[in-house]
């Protein structure tokens with residue numbers, strides 16, 4: 403008897419369901435050929451920095467987001483930093499964001515020398531607008547709502563607060579290309595929005611990449627300076643800045659990969675709906691966050707809350723299902739945030755969720771039987787647990 407059979411799974415029904423999809427996305431010469439064409443055109447042109455491919459990608463992204471401008475930069479983190487810089491945020495300012503994001507959101511704020519100020523999240527993992535006003539001080543300059551998991555934050559009340567208090571709203575849309583809030587695409591909702599094209603994002607390059615979208619010509623112009631040494635032209639520099647250009651080869655790849663964007667988005671939404679359906683009766687062991695009617699959530703991640711997570715993860719792994727936790731330590735409890743003075747208990751929702759969240763494989767290459775298999779394994783795990791009466 404094999405080890406797996408002894409665990410109740412005959413080897414012939416066992417599947418391997420990996421979290422990452424890169425092995426499928428770039429499998430085979432056909433998938434690579436068109437991508438290499440894009441790379442070849444950059445190499446042949448000799449235009450390795452900025453140039454035509456970056457401009458074409460920026461035009462694509464701006465149109466996709468319903469924004470007037472997009473400016474390609476080196477990463478999502480730089481997109482956040484430069485968006486803040488272009489809004490004049492820096493030393494001594496405070497910027498409000500959520501503590502349950504990827505560390506880069508707060509890291510970017512700190513890199514501008516502003517202070518991250520956290521506000522707890524709702525059950526759907528997005529910042530709670532009702533708690534924002536209480537954190538505004540005379541130093542507050544901006545709010546960065548994070549569209550975590552690909553779900554837009556509740557932007558209308560946030561924009562309303564920002565208007566009343568004269569604050570900038572910069573979307574952290576790193577996980578949210580193609581997401582829509584009340585008919586408006588992510589990337590068009592605030593004064594600027596940051597996107598990431600990290601290899602594991604829904605639109606993913608072969609390395610780091612990012613962009614800022616904005617409707618403001620002035621901010622777009624500032625961003626173009628900030629990403630390119632502050633150079634107005636070849637010889638004249640307006641201010642000291644960075645080299646944070648979107649790599650031209652990445653831009654060429656992203657343009658090719660973007661041709662499948664509709665498919666990527668639709669499949670992730672379809673996969674999530676199937677999981678929701680298959681797992682909905684596993685309450686209270688499995689909690690699916692509330693699904694909102696006023697958004698299109700694009701499921702960069704599919705994040706449940708589960709009981710007995712530390713046992714469930716190895717159980718699923720033994721059955722070939724790879725899972726992740728995004729993110730197990732809220733930012734305010736990280737060593738890096740110690741100087742900000744937060745304590746455990748300050749953000750009860752984020753802290754409770756951090757102990758229970760689990761990300762299932764959700765990518766666009768999953769087959770229906772793989773999703774059913776994952777759901778079956780979760781069901782099996784809880785089959786011996788008694789429901790509380």
Ligand SMILES: Cc1ncc(COP(=O)(O)O)c(C=O)c1O
Nearest residue numbers: 477478479504506507576598600
């Ligand atoms: C919510 C969020 N913000 C910021 C970032 C930073 O993006 P990057 O890794 O491209 O710097 C990421 C992704 O990694 C993210 O998920």
